[in-house]
Amino acid sequence: MVMEQNVSALEQLPPRDTTALVRTVRDRMRQAIALGEIPAGVKLNQVLVAKQLGVSRMPVRAAIPELVTEGLLEPLTGGGVMVRKLTRRDVREVYEVRLALESRAVRNVAEARPAPALGKLQKIIDTHRPNVSSYDAATLLAADREFHMALLEATGNDYFQRAIVSLWSVVERAMVGVLEATEGFEGPWKEHAQIVRALRAGDADKAEAAVCRHLTNAAEKLAGRLPEDDALAESD
Secondary structure, eight states: OOOOOOSOTTOOOOOOOHHHHHHHHHHHHHHHHHTTSSOBTSBOOHHHHHHHHTSOHHHHHHHHHHHHHTTSEEEOTTSSEEEOOOOHHHHHHHHHHHHHHHHHHHHHHHHHOOHHHHHHHHHHHHHHTTTGGGOOHHHHHHHHHHHHHHHHHTTTOHHHHHHHHHHHHHHHHHHHHHHTTSSOSHHHHHHHHHHHHHHHHTOHHHHHHHHHHHHHHHHHHHHTTSOOHHHHHHHO
16 A cells, blocks of 8 residues: 655744754654655755755754764765665664563553553554554654554653654654555554553563564564665665
């Protein structure tokens, strides 16, 4: 199922204060990279990006260093930056860290069983699971992000969420290729529901097994659609 993207992540922004504008430009550029609207492997045209966003080059230039730190952009020898090409190794390493974080997180949540947080997770399942087959890529990414951030938030430990933020752009870039090539996204949301059932039952072992299965399945599917590092180097 190829999902249409009716609204570009680089649609013009309304005027706002400088600090907020830089943050918003960074977030829009991050989303545009994830959705493939800014191509990988070629020099980033800062003038064009600024024009598409309806801003000056200043907030675009200011947003670039953080995107470099996140591993989305990389400096070029002759100056400027480009979007890094994504490889299987990137996905495998990111999911190795996700597995460590989220398996520990679900054990914490299952043991504590915080009622408001569990209610929030169930509401997310009830809202999105019946509708994912009709979502476009951007909406699917947002729904998946909402679920996993709520899962980490449920621990009551802010550092879980902070730790995952720098990884999430890689996750979403990898997801887009799969979303555009599959006939739906019901499988992962069935797995989300299994995780929540285990959490509500207070079964830490079952919750950990469910999240491990979910992330392992995702990593295998996402990595399988990307080139190995050696193959990528040869193609360059």
